Amino acid sequence: MDDFTWRVGGPQGGGIETAATLFARAVGKGGWWVATKREYHSNIMGRHSYLDVRLSRKPVASFRDRVDFLVALDGETLARHLGEVREGGVLLYDPKVLDLTVHKLPMLDHRVAEDLRERLGREDPSLREILQAYVEAGVQPLPYPFEEVADRIGAELGVPSLQARRTLNTIAVAASLHFLGFPLEPLLEALALQFRGKVLELNQSVAQAVYREEVPKLSFQLHLNGYEPGRVYLTGAQAAALGKLAGGLRFQTYYPISPATDESTYLEAHTAFTGADVAVVQTEDEIAAVTMAIGAALTGAKAATATSGPGFSLMAEGMGFAGMIEAPLVVTLYQRGGPSTGLPTRTEQGDLMFAIRGGHGEYPRIVLASGDLLDAFLDAQKALAWAWRYQTVVVHLLDKFLASTGQILPQETLKPLALDGERRLAPKEGKPTPYARYAPTEDGISPFAPLGTPGVFYWMTSDEHDPLGHITEDPVLREAQMEKRMQKLLTARKEIPLADQYTLFRDGEVLVLGFGSVKGTLLEALDHLEGVGYLHLRLLWPFPEIAHLLEGKRLVTVEHNYSGQLADLVQQETLKKVHHRVVKYNGRPITLEEAVEALKAVKRGQAPGRIVLRKGV
């Protein structure tokens, strides 16, 4: 097997993230490349959650429709994921759930229950009947009494049942790997990455005990892929946080919100590392988060805030203030399903237009979007550098999918970039005198003097101002300042290397355009498509000059929102018609199969102008 998806589902709060991390690390220790996708509810305990770990022989960043191996830690998983496992795939489940019926699954959405009823033609289908449906679809059932096994192993090891059951996740992973014929050693090593001391000992003993039992051999087996050192397994939020550190971040503010919080709490927990002294402040709201970061930036500290949709909405006024006083500011925006509270824990790219245009009035802002974890790490550095180079707001777009996706990367790719270009006023001696901070310059960039720069002082105001920073409503001065500020956008577009603006991964008569987290899926889709190219946009504002690349092509956009915001933007900025908008807005990331199928239809000339993708559990 070269490509394999293991899925684990269960109730939230039961540690299934731990299980998935353990599985990913175990196969990672066995040499595989891995991408992990996490789907969860906005809930602390009890609601359904699942993770996919996709294994590949080369670095991987996308996910499949079809699961090869499903571990159902509870009855709800068994019910919900009917139809997800491929023919010939495997279902590992606890037989004790079989007597439950759909009615007895309190957290199951009515819509899902209704579907199951219809599908099975029963008023209240039992899980035994659902299991039968798996079997009819060619899935091999593997009954495995997780809790019984835990108790039995516990008894063998002389450990009380309560304690033994805390190792259920390890048992599920060990059982999966054992069935797959995967060696034990990498799992023991992975456990050593996860646990310490007595807990580690117990978990390792449990894994060994699971492996001691005879299990039937599956039709497919998972072998080692040749371990290579120098690889790391991390999530998007962690990659972005590390990127901020590598970019010299000194001050971060946040108000808790999914899925942005993980970045800030990571930073908060790592300030003891050399050179990672970031003051992280949890503020009273996002208005304070953005304005406090601005206050810090004014002193010369590289400052940022991280948020998601609802918080970003509250930041609009503060961002305009930063634009007006030319304060360097990075806002990391982890998009999630909107509008309003929307889908707090599901992915979307619905904030593109808001990121570019949101807020009153006009000011120069730079918007860039990351396509994968490595991008997130590098872009976080660029965002900081550009904020300081152009002394304005940079919005770094990520999304829930990237934030929670785990990936194995070669460590050497995570290198700090050598970026600079800050223009600062040199300190002066003698009696402090006023500094004409906002004196217009040709490229719009004037030397920044952080608060506290010796020998000078000046004013900043959210009102329109003169070169010293005093309020003015004079029409001539207004024009001069508006032009000074907006000039920075033109300068940025000229200076930012093309490679940071977009990448034409492949040309084709059908040209797909995308931004952000669709990158991994579309790149892999290209392997299955002919005559289809992919233009990945990295810089969304100022919008890159790409019209010449679109000449005579059949244009398709692929994005996670309802209206096709990227399509609108491309049309507006290039005057080229986008022929097909592939959109998805159910909060679940586009899968490889979905992308391939949609683009094949486009290629065949059989696709409508608007294609809605609807897969996902």
Add this chain to the structure above:
Amino acid sequence: MVELKLTDYKADKHPDWCPGCGDFGILSALQMALFELRLDPSQTVVFSGIGCSGKTPHYLNVYGVHTLHGRVLPIAQGAKLANPHLAVVAVGGDGDGLGIGTGHFVAAGRRNVDMLYILYDNEVYGLTKGQAGPTLGLGEKTKSLPKPNPQGRVNPLLLAFASGYTWIARGYAYDVKSLKELIKEGLSHKGLAFLHVLQPCPTYNDLHTKEWFAPRIYRLQDEGYDPHVPEGLPPEELDKKMAQFQEKAAEWGERIPTGIFWKAEVPTFEERLKAYLPRYPEVYPALGQQEPLDLEGLLKEFAL
């Protein structure tokens, strides 16, 4: 630094306040306080919100940041935390601090960042033409209101106390000398100092005018009031202090107290931040990257 004169702190900019506005008195007091404390203009920042009061920084020759309506406190705190060597004063109107900015007012009290916040209380929204401010009493009708105020007043001193401000005082815009002293004390206090200033607005507040205030204002220190709350005060003593504070903070009408109401010793946010940032405040954010990042060390937890 070169010796500066009082006039060096005055900007070459004519204040555009109405004649007789209380803001002139506060500006003079501020200018004198900065001068008497010999503060270096390039190490001093006056932040302001939006309103008539918000114009203040433009008239002073120190770094001035005229921010957004209601957001002066988070911005000033961000700057002070990032560069703890700056002397920071935040100013704003009653609408700014206790209308649109109330959440920040409360949160700032919980933090106790070492700076001074001056609230210019004219009980009206001056710059938007005299609508009721959050400190205007229920049923009171100032000039611009078509009907008496249907909303009640918030007591800034009591709210500051409830929020945890460690230095709480009140001044009067036309008693410039006392006000100057209060500003100096507030700036010297270790922690967040809150200075509530009664600021007549001759244009829109025809109820609480100079003439109304003059006979009512008195100074707490003239009556032997002791605001100091030393660290480790026994609970009974603390209760007494709190009762005394509340009585005076609530006093309004025939007699209106000014002066320092409360002065406590509580660790600052800067000191608390040390638990998170072992090298703070010696290494503070405004200094930028001091040592190369230990990226390799950080990546260890992710290594396979």
